[in-house]
Amino acid sequence: MTPLSTARPVRTADGRPLAWSRLSILLHWLVVVLIVVQSVAADSMEALFDATYEGGPLSGLDRALGWTHIVCGSAILAAMAARLADRLLVGRPPHDAGDPALAVRLARVTHALLYALLLAMPVLGLLAWITGEEAFADLHTLLWTPLLVLVALHVAGALAQQFWFRTDALRRMARLRR
Secondary structure (H helix, E strand, O other), X not given: OOOHHHOOOOEOOOOOEOOOOHHHHHHHHHHHHHHHHHHXXXXXXXXXXXXXXXXXXXXXXXXXXXXXHHHHHHHHHHHHHHHHHHHHHOOOOOOOOOOOHHHHHHHHHHHHHXXXXXXXXXXXXXXXXXXXXXXXXXXXXXXXXXXXXXXXXXXXXXXXXXXXXXXXXXXXXXXXXX
């Protein structure tokens, strides 16, 4: 049994956690999977929306995938709200001391924009579905490309952390055990 005096602290001197919470890691990867599902079901959602609000035929597959899009979008909204709450209440681990200031700033901006889009897009999608307003649907769809750009930037940053800066940031987000 390890004495408490030699146990590894779970927080930094300024109170930040040394690692991402298990909840944050699980929600991160859940959102990744849900975004992939959303991309597959997007055309069917458009067909379901048009059939519902403008009338017309709808295949069983489009109906099923359209509803999958609604459910997964709602799950993204819930997951991102929980992730934001976890980040605000528990905190995030500090960036590695050797990270260039520009990389840290870029990471902060990218994360803020990802959180904003991953909260705004499901809200807009739900508003479109509930109200039948095409303007909400159009804005929801318009945000897809910026989301993909931010996701690509996020992935590039994670790979740069791993292979260029040689930090363990990617490993810390990929493992659930501390």
